[in-house]
Amino acid sequence: MSPDSAMAFIDIFEPVAQALAAGAPVVALESTIITHGMPWPDNSRMAENVERIIAEEGAAPATIAVVDGRIKIGLSPAEREALAKSQGAMKLSRADLGFAVAERRTGGTTVAATMIAARMAGIQVFATGGIGGVHKGAELSFDISADLDELARTPVIVVSAGAKAILDIEKTLEVLETRGVPVVAYGSDVMPAFWSRRSPYPAPLRLDEAAAIAGFFRTRRALGLDSGMLIANPVPEADEIPAERMAGTIAAAQAAATKAGVSGKAVTPFLLKTILELTDGESLKTNIALVENNARLAARIARALAGR
Numbered sequence: 182m183s184p185d186s187a188m189a190f191i192d193i194f195e196p197v198a199q200a201l202a203a204g205a206p207v208v209a210l211e212s213t214i215i216t217h218g219m220p221w222p223d224n225s226r227m228a229e230n231v232e233r234i235i236a237e238e239g240a241a242p243a244t245i246a247v248v249d250g251r252i253k254i255g256l257s258p259a260e261r262e263a264l265a266k267s268q269g270a271m272k273l274s275r276a277d278l279g280f281a282v283a284e285r286r287t288g289g290t291t292v293a294a295t296m297i298a299a300r301m302a303g304i305q306v307f308a309t310g311g312i313g314g315v316h317k318g319a320e321l322s323f324d325i326s327a328d329l330d331e332l333a334r335t336p337v338i339v340v341s342a343g344a345k346a347i348l349d350i351e352k353t354l355e356v357l358e359t360r361g362v363p364v365v366a367y368g369s370d371v372m373p374a375f376w377s378r379r380s381p382y383p384a385p386l387r388l389d390e391a392a393a394i395a396g397f398f399r400t401r402r403a404l405g406l407d408s409g410m411l412i413a414n415p416v417p418e419a420d421e422i423p424a425e426r427m428a429g430t431i432a433a434a435q436a437a438a439t440k441a442g443v444s445g446k447a448v449t450p451f452l453l454k455t456i457l458e459l460t461d462g463e464s465l466k467t468n469i470a471l472v473e474n475n476a477r478l479a480a481r482i483a484r485a486l487a488g489r
Contacts, residue, residue, distance in 0.1 A: 375416075
């Protein structure tokens with residue numbers, strides 16, 4: 182939970198507050214996928230549909246963002262739509278979350294910032310598309326997402342389709358192992374690769390039921406093992422783009438980023454936009470499908486944690 186001092190900067194959307202007070206299941210959702218991950222109006226439709234799916238699964242959706250310096254735990258439909266249309270929103274991680282609050286800025290929360298805010302509010306389950314990780318060439322650029330350190334320090338279950346396929350998945354898994362973060366593939370012996378169901382890398386752990394994931398999380402907390410957990414949930418087979426097809430597209434996008442001199446936080450949005458163009462929109466359709474799939478699983482885990 183957050184210190185009392187943090188609550189002065191937080192607004193909890195009333196339906197979310199009611200669910201938390203009742204011990205009902207709640208699922209956090211990030212907002213950089215809205216501000217930086219998809220174009221309007223696709224981002225707006227995606228966000229609305231994901232919240233609807235979570236509600237249909239019996240949990241309360243809580244999209245997290247910073248709006249005019251306020252940490253929002255859950256957005257009203259009007260706030261969500263305004264965020265989807267916003268221009269110049271910051272991309273917020275641990276390093277600049279406090280800056281956005283202090284300077285009364287608006288920003289989308291990354292995996293790391295969403296985990297921090299979720300923990301402040303007492304939310305234990307979070308659904309996203311894919312986590313950040315070790316970028317290819319990180320041995321020279323040192324470009325490693327803060328998401329990995331956040332998973333090591335903040336006890337929230339993160340349901341994703343694995344690390345984004347634009348990353349070095351093998352090195353990302355190595356860093357997570359070093360940080361002591363459990364990586365659990367849901368119903369699979371191999372790690373998914375975001376748009377694709379399979380990567381070349383074995384899954385460190387496997388569980389096949391939402392209740393088992395909830396039980397594993399409870400046991401870790403009881404043992405005093407307070408890191409987060411990463412659940413890697415393969416995109417539905419009907420919606421995937423096979424890894425063999427994506428490999429060339431990703432390589433072309435990375436070459437374009439290098440040529441353009443893109444670096445830091447701008448890399449991932451640039452690559453996703455370029456891949457969207459190179460696949461004639463197919464990557465966006467798969468991205469939406471995997472987010473919706475992760476939301477369903479996250480809601481079921483949250484229900485299991487709540488004993489429902």
